[in-house]
Amino acid sequence: xxxxxxxxxxxxxxxxxxxxxxxxxxxxxxxxxxxxxxxxxxxxxxxxxxxxxxxxxxxxxxxxxxxxxxxxxxxxxxxxxxxxxxxxxxxxxxxxxxxxxxxxxxxxxxxxxxxxxxxxxxxxxxxxxxxxxxxxxxxxxxxxxxxxxxxxxxxxxxxxxxxxxxxxxxxxxxxxxxxxxxxxxxxxxxxxxxxxxxxxxxxxxxxxxxxxxxxxxxxxxxxxxxxxxxxxxxxxxxxxxxxxxxxxxxxxxxxxxxxxxxxxxxxxxxxxxxxxxxxxxxxxxxxxxxxxxxxxxxxxxxxxxxxxxxxxxxxxxxxxxxxxxxxxxxxxxxxxxxxxxxxxxxxxxxxxxxxxxxxxxxxxxxxxxxxxxxxxxxxxxxxxxxxxxxxxxxxxxxxxxxxxxxxxxxxxxxxxxxxxxxxxxxxxxxxxxxxxxxxxxxxxxxxxxxx
Numbered sequence: 404x405x406x407x408x409x410x411x412x413x414x415x416x417x418x419x420x421x422x423x424x425x426x427x428x429x430x431x432x433x434x435x436x437x438x439x440x441x442x443x444x445x446x447x448x449x450x451x452x453x454x455x456x457x458x459x460x461x462x463x464x465x466x467x468x469x470x471x472x473x474x475x476x477x478x479x480x481x482x483x484x485x486x487x488x489x490x491x492x493x494x495x496x497x498x499x500x501x502x503x504x505x506x507x508x509x510x511x512x513x514x515x516x517x518x519x520x521x522x523x524x525x526x527x528x529x530x531x532x533x534x535x536x537x538x539x540x541x542x543x544x545x546x547x548x549x550x551x552x553x554x555x556x557x558x559x560x561x562x563x564x565x566x567x568x569x570x571x572x573x574x575x576x577x578x579x580x581x582x583x584x585x586x587x588x589x590x591x592x593x594x595x596x597x598x599x600x601x602x603x604x605x606x607x608x609x610x611x612x613x614x615x616x617x618x619x620x621x622x623x624x625x626x627x628x629x630x631x632x633x634x635x636x637x638x639x640x641x642x643x644x645x646x647x648x649x650x651x652x653x654x655x656x657x658x659x660x661x662x663x664x665x666x667x668x669x670x671x672x673x674x675x676x677x678x679x680x681x682x683x684x685x686x687x688x689x690x691x692x693x694x695x696x697x698x699x700x701x702x703x704x705x706x707x708x709x710x711x712x713x714x715x716x717x718x719x720x721x722x723x724x725x726x727x728x729x730x731x732x733x734x735x736x737x738x739x740x741x742x743x744x745x746x747x748x749x750x751x752x753x754x755x756x757x758x759x760x761x762x763x764x765x766x767x768x769x770x771x772x773x774x775x776x777x778x779x780x781x782x783x784x785x786x787x788x789x790x791x792x793x794x795x796x797x798x799x800x801x802x803x804x805x806x807x808x809x810x811x812x813x814x815x816x817x818x819x820x821x822x823x824x825x826x827x828x829x830x831x832x833x834x835x836x837x838x839x840x841x842x843x844x845x846x847x848x849x850x851x852x853x854x
Contacts, residue, residue, distance in 0.1 A: 404433040406739075407478045407543075409532065410485040411467070412439030415719065416548070417448040420482055422728045423736040425461055429743060430736070437467040438474040445469070455727045471532065475539040482735055483532065484548040487524045487849055491716055496845055497521060504838040505831045507700050510708055513551040513602050514694025514800070515828035519807055520842055522554035523819065524849040526811035529555050533563050544742070544780065546571050546735045552601035552754055556769030558808040560756045569781050570754025570769060571735055572601050574687040578751075582609070585629045586621055593618065598761060598772045598786045599797055601754050602691035605683040607786065626678050634662045635669025635688075635704070636711035649717055670707040673699055681792055686752075695800045697827035741776030750774045755783045762787075763794045768801050799827050816843070816853040 406424060411417040417437065424430055437452070439445040449467040456463050468474050475481065487493070497517030498508060511517025529549070536543055544567045547555060556570040575597060583590045588611075596608040609618040643649045668675050670688040677685050677692075685692045690708045693699030731737065734750065741748050750773060757770045760783045764770060775782045802825045810818035816839060823835045843850045 404430060404743075405436065405478045405480075406430070406433055407436045407438055407474050407481045409438045409471075409474075409481060409483040410549075411437035411448055412441040412444030413484065414444075414448070416484040418451070418727045419732050420484075420735075421448075421452050421455070421465075423731050423733055425455070425459070425463060425727065426729045426731055427736050427740060429740045431462045433463055435463055435465045436474045436478070437465065438469070438471060439467075440469065442469060451727060459729075471535050472539050475536050475543070478536075478540040478543045480739055481536060481540075481543050481545045482548070483529075483545065485525070485528065486549065487528060488846075490719070493524070493846065493849075494521075496842070500842055500845065501838060504834040504841075506829055506838070508828060509693035509696075509699050509703055510690045510712075512694065513553070513691065515826060516823060516838070516842075518551050518554065518694060519803070519819065519822050519826070520846070520850070522551045522558070522807050523811060523853065524846065525549060525551075526555055526558045526807070527849075527852060529559055530562055530811065533559050533566050533568065537563055537566060541565070543567065544569065544739075546738070547754075548572075548733075553603075553769050553771075554804055554807050556601075556754045556756075557767065557804045558811050560769060561767060561808050562812050564756075567780060569738075570601060570771075571733065571738075572752065572754065572771070573733060574602060574691060575604075575752035577686055577688070578606060578684075581629070581633075582622070585625050586618060588618075595751070596773060596786070597686050597752060598770065598789070599793070600695075600768070600800065601771045602687055603695045603797065603800065604686045604752070604771050605677065605681075605793060606686055607683070607789070622684055623678060623682060626684065627675075630671050630674060631667050632663045633669065633671065634664045635666060635671070635707050636714050637666050637669055637704075637707050638662065638664050639714050640710040641665065643714070643717065649714065649721070666704075666707070668704065670704050670711065672704045673702050676702050681790065683790065683793055695827065696796065697830065738776050738781065742778060742780055745778035747775060747777045749784070750776050750781070753781055753783065755781060758783075760785050761789060761794075761797075763789065764797060765801055765805070768804060803827075810853065814852045814854055819853060 408420050445467050452465045497520050498511040501516040508515040547570050552570045559568045594610045597606045673689045673693050674685050689703040690711050693703045753774045754769050754771050757768050760772050773784045803822050806818045806822035819839050
């Protein structure tokens with residue numbers, strides 16, 4: 404068994420993924436190949452991994468290479484987590500330049516103009532990665548953690564429909580933090596169903612596993628009191644300013660907290676709005692869900708979003724300990740185990756090509772749905788009776804992904820302009836072409852292919 408980690412020079416991803424793999428008895432004996440473009444960072448992770456294997460008596464072999472095709476040779480599973488260029492400098496440009504042209508964005512990472520330019524930069528690189536995989540190891544499963552998730556998955560599956568490409572996101576983990584305390588029940592006694600687009604998904608159903616009772620009415624009843632004082636990123640940043648320490652990290656398990664927030668509906672004012680007007684619980688917070696809605700600017704917790712951005716920068720730029728932990732922090736390894744063991748278990752959220760899994764969305768869009776994991780791979784579960792109002796919100800953004808994918812694949816600037824004009828977040832028309840030209844000039848190294 405050969406597993407390749409693309410972007411393994413990242414301390415957060417490299418050590419986290421290695422800890423997940425080393426924790427798996429089913430994967431013992433596997434060959435792990437680390438791949439990155441940064442030789443110094445890659446060597447640090449490699450040496451740490453080799454020392455860890457030796458000290459713990461683990462049955463794994465670990466190699467590293469800068470050569471992608473060499474890394475992919477005989478690969479069974481590929482796990483990717485990469486970013487392009489200076490992450491936060493580019494992100495600031497994705498926010499600042501559209502703002503100068505009059506476009507307000509909630510966050511600018513995955514939706515709005517920022518999400519488009521982010522996708523245009525990283526999408527082209529993903530096409531190169533998958534091209535090499537299709538040439539060298541066409542049967543390998545490729546699991547992606549990079550954002551913008553829906554844009555990447557939609558583009559890859561359009562260019563390489565035969566690729567076994569699955570997007571993974573840990574935002575669904577918020578339900579594991581919220582629901583047990585909201586309902587005073589154990590998570591293992593509940594079964595929830597959530598679906599939509601990545602970072603733009605809602606819980607559609609919630610049942611008591613023991614007796615089949617519908618628990619959603621209790622969520623609607625209890626949510627107001629629960630979320631009013633649920634801690635948010637502003638509380639985290641306040642604590643960091645006082646203590647200089649930040650214990651939280653971005654992973655699937657969101658943990659739990661008995662603290663009370665200093666802010667009402669911190670990070671979740673859009674959650675409050677969706678509960679009231681759509682009777683649906685978003686699976687994520689304002690900074691993510693609000694990126695796709697033209698009216699979200701009026702509602703979201705702006706302080707919470709700014710504080711989240713600062714907290715996120717601290718998380719990813721602080722000095723990280725060279726430490727691998729024997730724990731499962733993300734969901735890829737359980738999925739690999741499920742495929743190898745033909746377990747047939749249900750995974751709560753994957754990003755796969757729609758193909759009528761959600762009937763009222765285009766077949767070509769990547770959707771986030773639960774899936775059955777077995778020897779046939781990752782099999783999305785069909786979602787029925789999606790609420791019409793929610794579907795209307797989802798449909799309003801699918802055209803943006805269509806045009807973004809076409810722009811990445813064909814390198815056409817006209818598609819970028821049209822994706823901007825189709826975007827619900829963009830309320831201006833006259834300055835859009837100039838905005839696009841300015842962004843291409845600013846980020847010529849990554850966007851210069853657009854003609």
